[in-house]
Every structure is written in structure tokens, then in C-alpha cells.
Amino acid sequence: MLNANALQVSYGKSRVINGVSLEVGKSDKVCLMGRNGVGKTTLLKSLIGLLAPKEGAITWEGKEITRTRANERSRMGIAYVPQGREIIPMLTVKENLELGAMAHHPKETARLMEEMLEYFPALKEHLPRKGGVLSGGQQQQLAIGRALMSKPKVLFLDEPSEGIQPNVVAEIARTLNRVHEEKSLSVFIVEQNLDFAFKIAERFYVMEKGQIVNSGNTREVSTDTIKKYLTI
Ligand SMILES: Nc1ncnc2c1ncn2[C@@H]1O[C@H](COP(=O)(O)OP(=O)(O)OP(=O)(O)O)[C@@H](O)[C@H]1O
Numbered sequence: 001m002l003n004a005n006a007l008q009v010s011y012g013k014s015r016v017i018n019g020v021s022l023e024v025g026k027s028d029k030v031c032l033m034g035r036n037g038v039g040k041t042t043l044l045k046s047l048i049g050l051l052a053p054k055e056g057a058i059t060w061e062g063k064e065i066t067r068t069r070a071n072e073r074s075r076m077g078i079a080y081v082p083q084g085r086e087i088i089p090m091l092t093v094k095e096n097l098e099l100g101a102m103a104h105h106p107k108e109t110a111r112l113m114e115e116m117l118e119y120f121p122a123l124k125e126h127l128p129r130k131g132g133v134l135s136g137g138q139q140q141q142l143a144i145g146r147a148l149m150s151k152p153k154v155l156f157l158d159e160p161s162e163g164i165q166p167n168v169v170a171e172i173a174r175t176l177n178r179v180h181e182e183k184s185l186s187v188f189i190v191e192q193n194l195d196f197a198f199k200i201a202e203r204f205y206v207m208e209k210g211q212i213v214n215s216g217n218t219r220e221v222s223t224d225t226i227k228k229y230l231t232i
Helices: 040-048 070-076 093-102 106-119 121-126 136-148 166-183 194-200 223-230
Strands: 002-011 014-024 029-033 055-060 078-081 154-158 186-191 203-208 211-217
Touching (some): 002 040, 014 040, 014 055, 014 211, 029 040, 029 223, 070 078, 078 136, 093 106, 093 136, 106 136, 136 154, 154 166, 166 194, 186 194, 194 223
Parallel strands (some): 029 186
Antiparallel strands (some): 002 014
16 A cells, blocks of 8 residues: 655755655554654654655555655645654644644544544543643544544554653554554554554564664564563
8 A cells, every 4th residue: 555665865965864755555564663863753754745755656545656745645645643742732622633633634534533433432521622722642542533534544653651650651642553454454554662552563573773774564473572672
């Protein structure tokens, strides 16, 4: 479904992604692991259209989208939950969720909201509250809910477990697996929390210094092998 081929991404003269190729299939569940600063967020931003690669190509359902803007990729079904969540603190929870449907599916907002609250019932009682007053875990659920309101085919999440209580992290894993199951949603998670990532992902990629250095099936690799890449 989404293919990246030999991507190179730089900030000015500093090259951060150096020849990355990867694939996210239909109804796939993938995690991308690696230490701080190896380029995971940079790679994600280039896949969703926030950073333009210097070299290489990205295709979506067979069509080249390397220079397609993020907004257009969102219309095609590519959604993104950024690191730090980026919910709008002064808008209510309901308004934050509505934003997800506004760009491409405004007429379906009510139906999508109902569906979303099925997936995240904990948000129901907070709908009239300002997003900024929610706990970190609730804000993460809100950010995922908002992304799902855009009816994505693939959801990219940047470190969704960061700074969140273990019970909420487990609930987020269950919900993502449920949406995957019921909607054939593809999920691509950037993570450093191995347990969480492996509760969801069927495949993994590991990055070091801007390159993919290991990949495979999560059931066929020992967690110790992956941990070696994550510890300093
Ligand atoms: N806007 C920017 N301008 C210049 N350099 C940047 C910028 N954003 C990131 N970098 C650099 O690019 C490298 C990769 O950063 P990136 O955030 O992609 O890594 P990461 O693996 O996602 O790390 P983390 O786990 O800390 O989020 C780092 O050396 C970082 O300092």
C-alpha cells in the first residue's frame, strides 16, 4: 500500500535519513524502533508529507506521492498522530475530535463521532471540557480519536506511549488492535517501548543512524535482540 524506496532526508546539509526503504501493507501492523535521535520522527514526517526527501520515492497504492502535500495525503487516507499529541488546548474535546473530520468528511462528523466514542468511551464524559485540562493519557486517546475521525487507511503514530500510565498504554494497544481488526486499518508505530510496540506490531524495523539495520516478523525475533538496539 505505502512503499518508500531509498529515501534520503536532510535538514540543510545535515543528512538524517540515508537510503531507507520500507513497506506498509494493507491491514499491516508495523513498528519502527530505535534510540533517540536516529531519525525516526524525520522518517515519519517524510512519509506523511511534512518533509520532502532529497532523494528516493514514496508510492501509495501504486501512485507516486513523493511530492504530494500532507493535506492531500490525508485525503488519500494517511493519518498521523504526532509526538507530543498536539491537541488544541483551548478547544473542547468535542471540537478537537470534530477537527479530524472537518477537512475531508464534514458531512459524516456526527456518525464518525459516535463511532469514535465507542472506541474511546473514556472521552465521552469529557466532551465539553477543554482539551488542555485532560491527563496525558486522555490527550493521547483524543489525538488518536481525532486522527481516526479522518477515516484513514493507515495511521502513523509517533511514540504514543511516551509519558503515559501503563494501564492507559495497555488500553491504547487494545483499541488500536480493535480498530485494525474492525476497519482493516494499517498501523505504523514509532516506539521505544518494546512491550507496547510488540503488543500491536506483527512486523518491525529497527533504525540506527538514519538507516534500517534490522527488520522482520515480531513473532520470530527475541525481544533481547531488539533491546540491544535500544539501550545505550
Ligand atoms: N528541524 C530540525 N532541524 C535540524 N535538525 C533536526 C531537526 N529535527 C531533528 N533534527 C536532527 O535530526 C536527527 C534525527 O532526529 P529525529 O527527531 O528524527 O530522531 P528520532 O529518532 O525521532 O528521535 P527521538 O526519539 O528523540 O524523537 C537528530 O540529530 C536531530 O537533532
